[in-house]
Amino acid sequence: MISSRLLRAKNRVPKRLFGTTNKDETDRNNKYLAATYDVCDSVISKANGIYVEDVEGHKMLDFHSGYSCTNQGHLHPKILQALYDQTKKLTMASRIFNTDISGEFAQFISETFGYEKMVPMNSGSEACECAVKMARRWGVMSKGIDNDKVTVITTHNCFWGRTIVSMSGCSDPNRYSNFGPLVPGFDMVPFNDPDALEEKLKENPNICAFMIEPIQGAAGVIVPDDDYLRRVQALCRKYNVLFICDEVQAGLGRTGYMLAHQFEEGVRPDIVTLAKATTGGVLPLSLALADSHIIDLLGKGQHGTTYGGNALGCAVAKAAIEVIIEEDLCERSRVNGAFFHNLLESLDTPVIKLVRGRGLWYSLVIDRPGQAKEFSEVLAKNGLACRNTDGESLRFAPPLTIEREQLEQAAEIILKTCKEFE
Numbered sequence: 174m175i176s177s178r179l180l181r182a183k184n185r186v187p188k189r190l191f192g193t194t195n196k197d198e199t200d201r202n203n204k205y206l207a208a209t210y211d212v213c214d215s216v217i218s219k220a221n222g223i224y225v226e227d228v229e230g231h232k233m234l235d236f237h238s239g240y241s242c243t244n245q246g247h248l249h250p251k252i253l254q255a256l257y258d259q260t261k262k263l264t265m266a267s268r269i270f271n272t273d274i275s276g277e278f279a280q281f282i283s284e285t286f287g288y289e290k291m292v293p294m295n296s297g298s299e300a301c302e303c304a305v306k307m308a309r310r311w312g313v314m315s316k317g318i319d320n321d322k323v324t325v326i327t328t329h330n331c332f333w334g335r336t337i338v339s340m341s342g343c344s345d346p347n348r349y350s351n352f353g354p355l356v357p358g359f360d361m362v363p364f365n366d367p368d369a370l371e372e373k374l375k376e377n378p379n380i381c382a383f384m385i386e387p388i389q390g391a392a393g394v395i396v397p398d399d400d401y402l403r404r405v406q407a408l409c410r411k412y413n414v415l416f417i418c419d420e421v422q423a424g425l426g427r428t429g430y431m432l433a434h435q436f437e438e439g440v441r442p443d444i445v446t447l448a449k450a451t452t453g454g455v456l457p458l459s460l461a462l463a464d465s466h467i468i469d470l471l472g473k474g475q476h477g478t479t480y481g482g483n484a485l486g487c488a489v490a491k492a493a494i495e496v497i498i499e500e501d502l503c504e505r506s507r508v509n510g511a512f513f514h515n516l517l518e519s520l521d522t523p524v525i526k527l528v529r530g531r532g533l534w535y536s537l538v539i540d541r542p543g544q545a546k547e548f549s550e551v552l553a554k555n556g557l558a559c560r561n562t563d564g565e566s567l568r569f570a571p572p573l574t575i576e577r578e579q580l581e582q583a584a585e586i587i588l589k590t591c592k593e594f595e
């Protein structure tokens with residue numbers, strides 16, 4: 174029997190309570206939301222662990238993980254518990270107050286990542302902009318570069334967000350064209366090319382920093398040569414330039430290491446940025462990490478954001494990063510990633526051209542130019558949610574909690590999908 178309350182609700186919003194379709198919801202989204210993302214046909218209403226489910230009840234293995242936000246799996250009980258517990262006590266006080274969780278969280282982050290201090294923010298772009306601000310500040314105040322000439326070097330095809338400053342330091346015209354003047358003070362070199370970096374460093378004494386993703390994510394999981402980061406670090410030291418690692422997507426276990434640059438022994442960037450998986454997909458929270466001699470160059474009123482370091486975020490992020498440690502998600506990503514890599518390479522189909530990646534982060538390049546989006550829609554239909562990176566490649570990033578059996582299941586779905594394209 175339907176209660177009268179439900180009946181009233183039914184009259185008010187019938188579709189929401191009594192069934193809607195992917196098509197209906199897509200139409201509604203198209204009508205009211207800015208069309209700034211190339212969205213999938215599935216409209217998600219639920220998730221748990223490594224699964225997402227669309228509004229029609231179709232359950233899929235989540236091989237997207239909200240762009241690697243849910244490395245810990247969706248709705249992780251420990252993270253949700255921290256959310257509930259902190260919500261009952263204090264969610265927001267603003268940074269004019271320290272809270273009983275902000276110091277504890279900052280100490281935990283310092284001890285976990287080995288940097289003296291942190292700046293807490295919301296989005297990855299903000300964290301990267303903060304890194305650029307710190308580096309410019311260091312360039313002017315410590316290195317003595319002219320304020321108007323200080324320059325940050327980034328790499329071709331890098332991605333660090335879509336704000337005006339982050340699009341100013343990128344090479345994709347689609348991202349920066351027709352938005353008015355760009356922010357000056359950026360220059361670029363090819364990724365994975367230390368010689369090109371050295372050329373730049375030699376010719377321009379006004380460079381304060383080199384900023385890279387240790388593995389380029391949005392560019393399609395581009396893994397550099399094994400000694401690239403070490404060589405970059407040596408060059409940065411030789412030319413007295415800060416080395417910034419943007420670990421927003423690659424960090425927090427995704428590539429088999431807490432920080433992706435730890436793949437190369439002896440690498441320790443001067444500044445590290447984190448976001449995405451910091452809270453396991455529960456809240457936006459980003460961090461810039463550095464030692465005091467850099468971070469203390471930001472004085473009072475010179476950086477901040479209202480929600481940065483809010484009590485709820487601190488509690489949730491601490492729990493979420495503890496989950497990565499307690500559940501050995503880095504090790505699991507490394508071991509299961511290698512297992513999955515082999516599995517993908519063993520698939521007998523001419524449709525797969527190339528598999529590349531590290532940990533549980535892959536790009537699958539298909540030998541069907543221009544069909545990657547369609548391929549991802551067929552994958553979804555077959556039970557695996559993911560997204561194409563461009564016309565011929567797809568990015569895979571399942572939650573790191575995924576088991577081997579489920580990876581085998583994923584490989585079967587991928588093979589089945591390939592067969593449909595043969």
Ligand SMILES: *Cc1c(COP(=O)(O)O)cnc(C)c1O
Nearest residue numbers: 296297298332333334390421422
């Ligand atoms: C996603 C991403 C960013 C930007 O993060 P937002 O939270 O979207 O602002 C920066 N750097 C890298 C490497 C990213 O993948």
